[in-house]
Amino acid sequence: MQAIFAADPERSRGRLHAEEESAHRSCFQRDRDRIIHASAFRRLKHKTQVFIEHEGDYFRTRLTHSIEVGQVARTIAGVLGLNIALTEAVALAHDLGHPPFGHTGEDALERLMAPYGGFDHNAQAIRIVTSLERHYAEFDGLNLTWETLEGIAKHNGPVSEPIPYALADYNLRHDLELHTHASAEAQVAALADDIAYNNHDLHDGLRAELFSTDELAELPLLQGCFARVDALYPGLNYYRRRHEALRRFFGLLVEDVIAEARQRLAALDPQSAAEVRMAGAPIIRFSQPVWHDLQVIRDFLFHRMYRAPGVVEMRAKVTQVVEGLFPLFMERTDLLPKQWRKDVEDARDETALARIVLDYIAGMTDRFAIQEHERLVGDHLEI
Structure with a gap:
């Protein structure tokens, strides 16, 4: 049963361009x-999650990460009585x-x-879904x-x-009320993102041998997970032991968010989705003890994984790819694909041109960016 504070597709504020509704799917299902x-x-x-996509077949990519986020978000939304389709749409697009x-x-x-208005991946997601996907006849x-x-715009909170x-460009045409918090569904998507990456980055770091299982077993939250596995399955195989512990850690985070959200929703007692937006603080959150322990785990991941020597070395190489392509396309717009050169013709100034080049490069996959850098710049970086 859907909660009274869930987003109701029958009361959606609609689309910028009016469309006939589907007979079989709600508007949020169509979005998804x-x-x-x-x-x-x-x-x-x-596209990279942590490791460049060709470094290993088992490491997460942005796609597999997004699928995992969607799965977690769908579970939490269902328990809380939220609109599952909207939650999943935001999770998959984040x-x-x-x-x-x-x-x-x-x-x-x-x-x-920086000289042309900066770059923000959340804002770029809005640009993609409102402008750069150009397949439909009418918009x-x-x-x-x-x-x-x-x-999508506010899943991490109000935009300051x-x-x-x-x-900002899209918001002028379709006010998204950026000063408020987002719906409970979008807040669930944001927490699902945290849960997914905290879990799978530990898993990927183990596979990359950046740290050991014994080191993980000493971290807060994980210590108890490993202890329960050892009590239930003494002498368990090394790989099964860590998988069992990590899946318990995964479940612990999900259960904590659900319990905390229930308490906050009971205290607020919202009677509409709008009241959730105007609450002044997120309703979907980790409890304070779990959030504190997660900070320790995040600090561990930062130093042992995100700033591991091999990862830092690769970061330096791929930075050269982006820094080589951007000025080249700014100077040689004839190197852009034909469909992009039409936009260049309409560019009013250097800022407009830079934003077109940004859109093109930001849309590249890891492998395509590497191939184009080698082809156009002629610099083989041994990536």
């Missing part, structure tokens, strides 16, 4: 399906704006775009509902000034 079928969603298959090479690519583009973008767009230009 359009995201899944989007070109940008497919490209996530070859990383569409990531450029090649993950946060390394984002950092490089942020520096390169650019996916023409998603207000609720889904709001969730200065608002990234890619988001």
Whole structure:
């Protein structure tokens, strides 16, 4: 049964471009399906989560990460009585704006775009779903509902000034009320993202042998998970032991968010989705003890995984790829694909040109960016 504070597709604020409703799917289900079928969603298959996508077949990519986030979000939303389709749509779209090479690519583009209004991957996701996906006859973008767009823009909370230009541009045409928190559904998607990456980055770090199982077993939260596994299955195989512990850690995080959300929802007693938005603070959160323990785990991951020597070395190499391609395309727009050169002709100034180049590079997959850098710059980086 859907809660009174859940987003109701029958009361959606609609789409920027009016469309006839489907006889078989709600507006939020259609949003989810359009995201899944989007070109940008497919490209996530070859975009970095932590490791460059060709470094190993078992490491997460942005696509597998997004699927895991969608699964967690769907579970939590169902327990809390929220709209599952809207939750899943926001969860699956939350990383569409990531450029090649993950946060390394984002950092490089942020520096390169500093004179032209900067770069923000959340805002870029909005640009993709409202403009850059150009497949429909009647509009650019996916023409998603207000609720889904709001969730993508604000799943990490209200957007403060200065608002990234890619988001500000659309917001002028379709006010997403950026000063408020998002719906409970979008908040669930944000926490599902935290749960997914905290779990799978530990798993990927173990597979990459950046740290040991014994080191994980000493971390808060995980210590208890390993102890329960050892009590239930003494002498368990090394690989099964760590998998059993990590899946208990995964479940612990999900259960904590559900319990904390129930307490906060009971205290607030919202009578509509709007009251959740206007609550002044997120309703979907970790409990304070679990949040504190997660900070220790995140600090461990930062130093032992995200800044591991091999990862740092690869970050430096792929930064050269982005930093080589951006000025080249700014100077040689004839190297852009034909469909992009039409946009260049309409560019009013250097800032407009830089944003077109940004859109093109940000949409690249890891492998395509590496191939184009070697082809056009002629610099083989042994990536």
